[in-house]
Amino acid sequence: MILEIAMLNIRNGEHVAFEQAFETAQDIISSTPGYISHQLQRSLEAPDKYVLLVNWNRLEDHTKGFRQSIQYQEWKQLLHHFYDPFPTVEHFEIVFEGAIP
Structure with a gap:
């Protein structure tokens, strides 16, 4: 499993409109082959800052399957006009995993 992490900085004061647009956009990404799950989290300290976490089966499911699709x-x-600056996106794989017993 691959974890995509995108740091999203939204133009000042547009977080409500962004969240409304994301509500629609999440249906697009979740219908992509290789998609597992996602979370959009908002910063408590800076309400125009978010992190998007998306789990994919393989790196290529995101970089080729999603990013090269018509749905993208x-x-x-829906979303790119909200970003300032454009998001940094990185991909991670599990090295160790734990859980609360």
């Missing part, structure tokens, strides 16, 4: 164009249209 709709995702871009």
Whole structure:
């Protein structure tokens, strides 16, 4: 499993509109082959700052399957105009995993 982490800085004061757009956009990403799950979390200290966490089966499910799809164009249209600056996106794989007993 691959974890995509995107740091999202939203233009000042547009977090409500962004969250409304994301509510629609999440249906796009969740229908992509190889998608497992996602979370959008908002900073408590800075309400215009978010982190998007998406779990994928493989790196290529995100980088090729989603990003090269027609659905990604709709995702871009819904969300990309909110970002300032454009998000940093990185991918991670599990090295160790734990849980509360």
